[in-house]
Amino acid sequence: MNEIFSRIEHSRTADDVVGQVEMLILEGVVRVGDRLPGERELARQFDVSRPIVRDALKALEARGLVVTRPGGGTHVADVIGEVFAPPVMDLIGQNRKAAADYLEYRREVEGIAAELAARRATGDDRALLSAIMRRMEDAHARGDFEDEVAIDVEFHNAIGECAHNIVLLHTLRSCYRLLADGVFLSRSLIYAAPAAQDVLLAQHRAIYDAVVAGEPVRARQAARDHIDYVERAMNEAERSGEWQRVSRLRLRQRGGATAASA
Template identity: 45%
Template sequence: MPFRPVSPEKLSSAVVRQVEELILRGILQPGKRLPPERELAERLCVSRPSLRDAIAQLQDAGLLTAKPGAGVFVANVLGSAFSPALAALFSRHDEAAMDYLAFRRDMEGLAAERAARLGSDTDLAVVTAVFRKMETAHDTQSAEDEAALDAQFHMSIIEASHNVVMLHMMRSMYELLRSGVFYNRQIMFKQQTKRAVLLDQHRAIHDALIARDAAGAREAVEAHLTYVERALLDQQRAARHEDVARQRLDQELDG
């Protein structure tokens, strides 16, 4: 017969599974500090020895890391997605930025479509909350905040799509974007005309999601990222033209 005795699960194993699920779903993010041991044991309703056992297992698995005198933190599991050498290579070649935007257009279009169909009302409420912050940053002329919220807005859509593989892959991609590996996106948010256009594009994405218009949400994301791609190409072309113009000026001054 295929039946085997049922053994009760160790409390530490249950804790390990819960923390793993929180990391997998993107709720516990890299760098997040866990509550102090006593508080966490009380929240989980387990003994402190069971909690220590679970934390040790998670550290061995590379998911948690302890910092003496500071506490226990979620490990930077995204750090290994792209090697420093590859990230540096991306930064030196313009085609990488174009490929990055094309990749985002495909992935985020799909994520928006899924979020409109599968996201809960609470998921979409998070998207709305981030978008309202974008509107506030726009009204207060805070280009830096608006650029930061741009990434947060797009990540909230990916989270609402409920695909954990896409979530962690895109979170890793956004870390490179924040660090300016592909391009300096803050440049666009410092130009008033472009900022207004970008806000309207984000509003179109938001409104389609709230209406649960899957096709409309995907189209709005694709239109937005096509605009970003065109703006980036214009920036690169303008930089090349400026370089040529400076050479001509130098020639005239020397002559």
């Protein structure tokens, strides 16, 4: 990890260290699972003694913000957690209205995030987005489906970071955890068709272009258009799957399975 901690100028207490780490977690600079530098390196960056760093790490662990793994260092804890309890996730994962509500929620929230990102993105934010966009286009060109799907979520997370709103950032991360876990829909259903992959890449590029150009209205609309397409593609994929299932059963019922496979 690059040096992201700043020298503590005044009292140099464990509370000062804790406060700085807390803000880095809140601002999304360090994320779930990120490993913090070792005790000695932290002491150097903060310019405090190692006992102060040790006390700060204990306090952070007691607050549930970091976890220490024997022999594995100190990592940012899962501060996002599960949005819903597992039984509720099972229920909503099987409910079509819940899936529609999820996309409706994403449409509005991602529109706001893209608009704010276009207004607030810094030069460094734009550089980060550019790197992600290049990786997405490279994965698309290579036909690396799994990599492109993973970068999809990373891209949307980055847009949320560029909005520079702490509550929005963590709300979106919770939202994308549901997406990554496939609670509401399987991204593989949408990405299965090459034509859909081309459209999705173009839509991500449209969001990116608007944010980088600093055009908030266009950015918001591009984000909303993207979710509208995802919803249509998901519904079409589900319909196609259901049609295939019914037609297979019909063929089997009418004694055509043997003939079809001959």
